[in-house]
Amino acid sequence: MGIPSWVNDIKEEYLSRAKTIISDNLSLQVEEGMLTEQGKQQAESLMTFTTDLHEAVQDADFIIEAIPEVIELKWQLYQNLAETAKPEAIIASNTSTFPISRLAEKTSLAERMMITHFFNPAHLVPLVEIVKHEQTKPEVVETTLELIRTIGKSPVLLKKEINGFIANRLQTALVREAFYLLNEGIASAEDIDTAVTAGPGFRWAFTGPIEVADFGGLDTWERVIDNVAPDLDKSVEAPAIIRDRVKEHKLGTKSGEGIFHYDKTSVVQKLNERDRHFIQLGKIKNREEV
Ligand SMILES: NC(=O)c1ccc[n+]([C@@H]2O[C@H](COP(=O)([O-])OP(=O)(O)OC[C@H]3O[C@@H](n4cnc5c(N)ncnc54)[C@H](O)[C@@H]3O)[C@@H](O)[C@H]2O)c1
Known part of the structure; x- marks a missing residue:
């Protein structure tokens, strides 16, 4: 049960902060009867935290980029992902403002790129807005929608790009x-x-x-x-x-x-x-x- 996940950031201290926040969020869900203590432990055991991008993405089928809203940083990361991730891995972005055509501009990844915009607080709010590139393959869109539903979220698919999504x-x-x-x-x-x-x-x-x-x-x-x-x-x-x-x-x-x-x-x-x-x-x- 559950999906093994790798969490990547550039510094150990950010990862350890993320680990604490995730643990506190899960504890609140246990207190509120939404999750058992065993469920919390199982969820935590499925997560691996690493500053090594290659280790984080080499076996991943689905990658969600959630780095700062700076286009050059995102392009650089996509270039690294094109070299390190599996050729069939889906690359999704949590961007709040960039159209997918801009994200894909300097990459060769358009066919397998998506926007998956989680609404904050992402662990509690069901909405995930989904945007595809005009070159994104239909099976990539289907897999993304299926995954978002599997993790208990409510995806909505935009038919065309628009600033600010819905x-x-x-x-x-x-x-x-x-x-x-x-x-x-x-x-x-x-x-x-x-x-x-x-x-x-x-x-x-x-x-x-x-x-x-x-x-x-x-x-x-x-x-x-x-x-x-x-x-x-x-x-x-x-x-x-x-x-x-x-x-x-x-x-x-x-x-x-x-x-x-x-x-x-x-x-x-x-x-x-x-x-x-x-x-x-x-x-x-x-x-x-x-
Ligand atoms: N903050 C929100 O409410 C919110 C809501 C929805 C979507 N978003 C989107 O999510 C993304 C992140 O936003 P944020 O507010 O969490 O930003 P943030 O700056 O708080 O966090 C970004 C994290 O990415 C890390 N990072 C930077 N470069 C990296 C790299 N090359 N590889 C791996 N990790 C790297 C940073 O160290 C930091 O921990 C943005 O695209 C933003 O538009 C934010």
Whole structure:
């Protein structure tokens, strides 16, 4: 049971940090009854951590690149993979922003290249967006979809490339409007967040926006969009509220202040609470799919 995996990074300290994070994440899943202690040990025994790229990829059938979003670094790694990986190995990228045509530009790997964009926190959120190159072989696409389903995730396949894929485009549209409402003084930051988590966000875990439109009635949604869309924010860059805080190094939880204030303990607690909620939601979704 399970799939043997190799984890590669450039320094031992990064690998040991990754090992600790993975172990902590699995422990939380054990606490929440999503996994047994034995399951955790088995998962850990299937992972090998190495700084040696050749050792990591030489026997791999499927490779997921998740290095920084710097195109030259990615091209260099693909060149190394072309030399070290098996000629039939599938090369997938976790890129959030690069079109697959750009990733494949300087490689001979297009026929076996894919984007598999995991949504964070990747160990808990089911979505994986899949993008293929126009030269990607159909069997490579099929194997990728099958693998993503086998590991318990929900793949969606894009029919063509587009900046931001699907989820980040939808999310950006909503976040832009949330900051517009905040900037205009329409409601507090807390109330804007509640309007999403207690309203549309509550429905969206099970009913997507297109089905929501069908449930509401397309005649109603025709009027809603015609009436509201002209007043929506149409900015093409990040709002001043975000830019100003970034200049002051108020970056959110990682710096202790963003829109809200945080201390170290509250961030750890909040992350833990968030992950427990996601695990509970995941359990309900899994039950639905059985
Ligand atoms: N952070 C997110 O929320 C998120 C979500 C989805 C997708 N992504 C995508 O995942 C990728 C990684 O993003 P991140 O935020 O985790 O970046 P990061 O900089 O936090 O981590 C990248 C890791 O890659 C390692 N690395 C660098 N060069 C390497 C090489 N040649 N070989 C092996 N390892 C190498 C680094 O040491 C580091 O540990 C990017 O393509 C990003 O767009 C990020």
